[in-house]
Amino acid sequence: MALKKDDLEGKRINCDDYSLVDFQGFESDDIFEVADYFWECLSDAVRKKYMVYGQPIMSRPGSEFEVFDRNANAVRRFLNFCSYNYLGYSLHPEVIKAVQSTISEFGTGAVSAPLLSGYYDQLRMLEEEIAKIKGKESAIVFSTGYATNLGVLSGLLRPGDVAVLDIVSHASIYDGVRLSGADIKIFAHNNPRQLEKVLKGLNTKRVIVCVEGVYSMDGDLANLPEIIPVCKKYGAKILVDEAHASLIFGEKGGGVAEHFGLEEEVDISIGTFSKSFGAIGGYAAGKEKLMAYLRMVARSYVFSCAMAPHTAAGILKVLEIFGRDKSELDKLWDNTRYMHTKLKEVGLDIANTKSQVVPVMAGADLRLREISKRIQQKGLYTGVVAYPAVSRNKTRLRLSVSSMHTKAQIDDCVRILKEVFDSMAGWKPGQSTAVP
Numbered sequence: 001m002a003l004k005k006d007d008l009e010g011k012r013i014n015c016d017d018y019s020l021v022d023f024q025g026f027e028s029d030d031i032f033e034v035a036d037y038f039w040e041c042l043s044d045a046v047r048k049k050y051m052v053y054g055q056p057i058m059s060r061p062g063s064e065f066e067v068f069d070r071n072a073n074a075v076r077r078f079l080n081f082c083s084y085n086y087l088g089y090s091l092h093p094e095v096i097k098a099v100q101s102t103i104s105e106f107g108t109g110a111v112s113a114p115l116l117s118g119y120y121d122q123l124r125m126l127e128e129e130i131a132k133i134k135g136k137e138s139a140i141v142f143s144t145g146y147a148t149n150l151g152v153l154s155g156l157l158r159p160g161d162v163a164v165l166d167i168v169s170h171a172s173i174y175d176g177v178r179l180s181g182a183d184i185k186i187f188a189h190n191n192p193r194q195l196e197k198v199l200k201g202l203n204t205k206r207v208i209v210c211v212e213g214v215y216s217m218d219g220d221l222a223n224l225p226e227i228i229p230v231c232k233k234y235g236a237k238i239l240v241d242e243a244h245a246s247l248i249f250g251e252k253g254g255g256v257a258e259h260f261g262l263e264e265e266v267d268i269s270i271g272t273f274s275k276s277f278g279a280i281g282g283y284a285a286g287k288e289k290l291m292a293y294l295r296m297v298a299r300s301y302v303f304s305c306a307m308a309p310h311t312a313a314g315i316l317k318v319l320e321i322f323g324r325d326k327s328e329l330d331k332l333w334d335n336t337r338y339m340h341t342k343l344k345e346v347g348l349d350i351a352n353t354k355s356q357v358v359p360v361m362a363g364a365d366l367r368l369r370e371i372s373k374r375i376q377q378k379g380l381y382t383g384v385v386a387y388p389a390v391s392r393n394k395t396r397l398r399l400s401v402s403s404m405h406t407k408a409q410i411d412d413c414v415r416i417l418k419e420v421f422d423s424m425a426g427w428k429p430g431q432s433t434a435v436p
């Protein structure tokens with residue numbers, strides 16, 4: 001039932017009783033009024049030390065970093081299993097130098113949209129390099145990965161079309177389709193039989209299937225060898241978002257489609273520069289004519305400032321380093337395998353991850369809040385993933401393994417997780433027991 005003013009008026013709001021979704025349905029004639037009540041809920045969460053989001057980071061995103069810990073009211077050092085710096089490239093001296101020298105020459109921003117005067121030569125070169133590693137004719141660079149899915153899907157689809165999405169697809173995929181007005185149909189996670197059932201029941205040929213190479217909250221891989229034939233059988237287009245897979249999977253670093261030898265079968269390959277590339281931005285790659293069309297109709301491209309030339313220069317340097325030296329990738333895989341083994345040894349549930357994205361399943365959202373507070377008290381920083389990123393009863397900590405981690409840091413991470421999960425035995429919502 002939707003939350004109303006009468007339910008909350010004059011009462012002290014207990015954050016344990018509500019989730020964000022309750023407030024999103026708040027009934028009021030005043031569209032801002034919800035914020036007053038949500039503020040009370042948030043304040044209760046801060047009092048209970050559950051508000052672990054959005055704390056200022058005070059040092060570089062290495063394997064450890066310093067964070068202003070709101071609960072301790074102090075800057076503290078943490079083990080960093082949260083940043084997407086999978087290959088450490090955001091801190092690579094050659095990358096930093098390339099960025100610095102481009103800033104010196106070109107200034108700090110593109111200061112225009114790409115179709116006007118924001119399309120710097122670094123961007124053109126970056127698009128060419130991305131098209132090569134994706135095995136596609138052409139590519140377009142957007143300002144973020146989110147903007148890429150938003151622009152591509154809203155630009156291509158229209159009411160009456162159908163987008164068939166893996167249920168756990170990223171918010172940017174859902175939002176892009178919603179913006180287009182096309183219908184959304186979902187299929188069970190990574191399940192080609194369910195996908196076939198959905199495709200069989202459609203009465204339009206204007207259909208696109210969207211999946212992720214490495215699933216961003218689960219770390220498992222899209223079952224492309226079975227999913228792609230189903231799409232082909234029904235004539236559906238296929239989009240693969242390789243956000244977490246680029247530079248990690250595939251000989252050229254193209255992602256999971258390349259890993260399975262299926263890059264040519266994918267119609268649109270999407271990705272982001274905010275993960276392994278250590279920067280910011282996104283890209284779409286595909287047939288030249290399709291990309292040329294998207295440049296004109298993807299509104300998040302047309303009506304948004306272009307990527308800064310120094311960002312593109314830094315990413316170009318990353319690609320150059322990656323092309324000649326795979327030692328960071330080798331270290332990442334070594335660390336990833338070690339992390340999987342150690343977490344399984346202590347009996348933690350890491351779902352079906354096959355990558356450097358490692359979920360540690362935490363159950364319902366109230367339990368996650370207590371777990372996240374406890375791990376931070378012990379000096380471990382991870383992704384704390386609750387609704388709306390995942391459903392309310394499938395919350396998790398998300399570990400981002402990096403090539404920069406040492407085995408000793410991974411051991412410490414696993415030890416802290418084990419201690420905290422053990423300490424939760426018998427815990428009930430509302431009980432804020434002392435951290436052991």
Ligand SMILES: Cc1ncc(COP(=O)(O)O)c(C=O)c1O
Nearest residue numbers: 144145146170216241243272274
């Ligand atoms: C699968 C997927 N797509 C898109 C994005 C958005 O990328 P960005 O952070 O570059 O906007 C993310 C980010 O987490 C993602 O995981």
